[in-house]
Amino acid sequence: MEQLLALPIVRSFLPQGRKEIHLGDRLFYLSLKSLSVLIILSLCALVYLLWGMATPAFAKFGWGFFTTSTWNPVTEAFGSLAFIYGTVVSSLLGLLIATPVSIAVALFLNEVAPRPVGTVLGFMVEMLAAIPSVVFGIWGVFSLAPWVRATLQPAIQSYAGWLPIFQGPPYGVGMFTAGIILAIMITPTISSICREVFRTIPFTVREGALALGGTKWEMMKMAILDSSRSGIFGATVLGLGRAFGETMAVTMVIGNRPQISASLFAPAQTMASIIANEYAEASSDMHHSALAAVGLALFLVSLLFNGGARFVLWRTDRKFRSRA
Amino acid sequence: MNEPLPSFDLQRFDGRRRWKNRLAIVVLTLLTTLAVWPFVSILKYVIERGYPALTWTLFTNLPKPVGEAGGGIANALVGSITMVALASVVGIPAGIFAGAYLSEFGRGKVATTLRFTCDLLVSVPSIIIGLFAYTLIVIPMKGFSAYAGAFAMLMIQVPMVTRTTEEILKLVPQHLREAGLALGIPRWKVILRIVLRGSLSGLTTGVMLALARILGETAPLLFTAFNNRFWSEKLNQPTASLPVLIYTYAISPFDDWHAQAWAAALVLVLFVLLLNVATRLILGRRADIRH
Numbered sequence: 216m217e218q219l220l221a222l223p224i225v226r227s228f229l230p231q232g233r234k235e236i237h238l239g240d241r242l243f244y245l246s247l248k249s250l251s252v253l254i255i256l257s258l259c260a261l262v263y264l265l266w267g268m269a270t271p272a273f274a275k276f277g278w279g280f281f282t283t284s285t286w287n288p289v290t291e292a293f294g295s296l297a298f299i300y301g302t303v304v305s306s307l308l309g310l311l312i313a314t315p316v317s318i319a320v321a322l323f324l325n326e327v328a329p330r331p332v333g334t335v336l337g338f339m340v341e342m343l344a345a346i347p348s349v350v351f352g353i354w355g356v357f358s359l360a361p362w363v364r365a366t367l368q369p370a371i372q373s374y375a376g377w378l379p380i381f382q383g384p385p386y387g388v389g390m391f392t393a394g395i396i397l398a399i400m401i402t403p404t405i406s407s408i409c410r411e412v413f414r415t416i417p418f419t420v421r422e423g424a425l426a427l428g429g430t431k432w433e434m435m436k437m438a439i440l441d442s443s444r445s446g447i448f449g450a451t452v453l454g455l456g457r458a459f460g461e462t463m464a465v466t467m468v469i470g471n472r473p474q475i476s477a478s479l480f481a482p483a484q485t486m487a488s489i490i491a492n493e494y495a496e497a498s499s500d501m502h503h504s505a506l507a508a509v510g511l512a513l514f515l516v517s518l519l520f521n522g523g524a525r526f527v528l529w530r531t532d533r534k535f536r537s538r539a
Numbered sequence: 540m541n542e543p544l545p546s547f548d549l550q551r552f553d554g555r556r557r558w559k560n561r562l563a564i565v566v567l568t569l570l571t572t573l574a575v576w577p578f579v580s581i582l583k584y585v586i587e588r589g590y591p592a593l594t595w596t597l598f599t600n601l602p603k604p605v606g607e608a609g610g611g612i613a614n615a616l617v618g619s620i621t622m623v624a625l626a627s628v629v630g631i632p633a634g635i636f637a638g639a640y641l642s643e644f645g646r647g648k649v650a651t652t653l654r655f656t657c658d659l660l661v662s663v664p665s666i667i668i669g670l671f672a673y674t675l676i677v678i679p680m681k682g683f684s685a686y687a688g689a690f691a692m693l694m695i696q697v698p699m700v701t702r703t704t705e706e707i708l709k710l711v712p713q714h715l716r717e718a719g720l721a722l723g724i725p726r727w728k729v730i731l732r733i734v735l736r737g738s739l740s741g742l743t744t745g746v747m748l749a750l751a752r753i754l755g756e757t758a759p760l761l762f763t764a765f766n767n768r769f770w771s772e773k774l775n776q777p778t779a780s781l782p783v784l785i786y787t788y789a790i791s792p793f794d795d796w797h798a799q800a801w802a803a804a805l806v807l808v809l810f811v812l813l814l815n816v817a818t819r820l821i822l823g824r825r826a827d828i829r830h
Contacts, residue, residue, distance in 0.1 A: 243727035247640040251653045254637055254697060258656045261663075261671045261694075268674055319570035327564055328571075336575055338819070343578045345815045347755025349782045350804050353789040354581045357588075357797070399577045406574070430560035460664025462758040463782075467790060487666050487758070494673070495683075495762040510670045514663060521662040 265514060268507035271500065280508060286473045286489075288497070293505035295512070297473040301390065301483040302513070305465065306458035308394025308479070313402045314451050320402065321409035322435055337410075344403035352467035355396045360387035360468055363395070368480055383478035388470040391479045396464050401454040408453060412446030412531065413439050449527035456520035459513065462487040486513045582808070589805030592798040602768050602784075605793045612803050614770050615779040622685050622764060622780060623754055626692035631746055634697045635735070638704020643730055645705070654705075657698035668694045669759030677763060685771060685778040688764025692753040699752065703745030707738050744818040751814035755807060757782035781807050 283294030364387030470482020600611025
């Protein structure tokens with residue numbers, strides 16, 4: 216044995232401490248690590264530069280930037296309240312439509328649909344997420360907006376026209392159309408996360424509900440919906456985060472008018488769409504800075520919502536893992 | 540469940556529950572149809588309106604002034620492909636190696652921060668990425684350029700590829716790595732030749748999804764690559780791209796531009812769906828092998 220160990224070829228395979236033996240390994244590790252650090256630094260640079268661009272506008276307008284709604288590049292008076300309002304209202308509108316639909320899609324595909332039907336419909340919903348935003352936009356301009364103008368708005372107004380939120384002339388483009396298109400765009404996100412959440416529920420729970428004599432719907436209500444509340448909440452918050460940042464489709468159908476109006480059918484403007492509309496043509500530094508400030512606010516809000524949603528989802532995931 | 544129940548009251552109560560159940564299933568079905576409907580409608584519109592305008596000259600000609608026949612989208616097509624290629628040359632290797640770092644050495648502070656960074660970057664609205672590229676590239680270079688557009692695409696692509704690569708490399712069984720190391724192969728060779736090469740098809744799917752995503756991105760190109768009605772001879776000139784062309788043509792008031800926008804949308808949707816379907820097929824085949 217000792218003779219064997221003395222052989223150089225055998226000795227070369229023996230462990231020689233915990234340091235990486237090969238120079239190549241150390242170089243490889245270092246280069247991968249520096250690449251990773253570079254990617255991290257690029258995010259830092261993004262935040263830093265965005266902050267730097269936005270500073271002049273913040274310095275000049277202070278909190279008034281978020282509480283006033285005059286937006287006049289000529290006189291260099293900038294307040295972003297109308298865009299914040301547009302973003303929040305259109306996104307909430309989208310969420311209001313998308314949440315029940317998404318939960319229904321997830322329940323139908325996971326629990327009700329026969330396998331082939333579920334596969335095909337699930338595929339179509341997922342492909343909806345792959346379609347570029349600008350294609351939603353062109354479809355919105357030529358198909359959805361005319362339909363809203365000619366069919367949906369008169370129908371709603373004939374039933375609930377006395378409500379101030381449904382009044383006003385039919386433009387086709389506006390807050391409501393933007394809300395619908397956002398709902399369509401975030402439905403795949405919310406429904407696919409809901410499907411994941413529903414899948415974490417053990418089959419025994421479902422079987423228990425059915426064994427107690429529950430119908431399928433009662434099973435879905437008791438065994439699935441009630442126990443996935445926080446997961447569904449996380450999914451909707453993530454959907455809201457996506458809706459906030461959605462740019463092109465919204466820009467094309469919201470009508471691009473920086474105003475706060477009571478009617479949902481009136482044209483509006485969002486934080487993302489004002490940047491898309493004006494940044495390339497902005498002439499003064501203050502105009503650029505004000506748009507960057509809107510961008511920074513949008514960035515922070517989407518960060519908050521995405522981070523929050525991920526935290527909620529991570530916690531639900533852990534809860535079920537520990538139970539199983 | 541279909542057999543008559545002993546008590547009359549119970550039966551009536553049960554009947555109501557069953558009707559409720561049926562109603563619920565009908566509602567779920569209807570809502571799912573409603574959710575799928577936009578996909579069908581978008582495809583129908585894009586094909587119906589895009590296909591008639593899909594002529595050979597569309598792919599070979601430059602845009603022409605309104606009213607003149609035979610305008611094309613050649614420069615936008617080439618511009619899109621150029622910028623995607625430019626971004627991918629850097630972005631794909633960077634994403635794959637960063638993903639390999641996460642999966643193979645992913646324990647330290649750097650790895651945790653990188654994971655967090657990628658999650659953030661993926662969820663940042665793409666128009667913000669455009670603002671970043673504007674400040675970092677457009678301002679110093681004093682003009683819109685293909686470089687700036689490609690950089691914005693890069694920032695979207697790298698985090699996507701990194702995260703999918705990590706997920707895919709984690710599927711490689713640990714014993715394959717150990718087998719390689721036991722043969723005395725250096726770690727870097729194990730990673731390159733065994734771990735990465737063995738997951739090639741999985742990595743391809745991640746890359747294709749990222750390509751499909753950046754190909755359709757519009758918002759970050761609006762003020763980085765901008766637009767161009769002519770050929771961009773150099774990479775430091777404003778460059779046209781398919782999504783930006785669709786946007787500007789769609790919101791214009793001219794019918795023949797609308798037709799071209801639909802044709803461009805058809806081309807874009809075909810590309811993107813093809814990449815996504817191919818991804819599905821590759822992943823489906825892999826799943827079959829494993830069973």
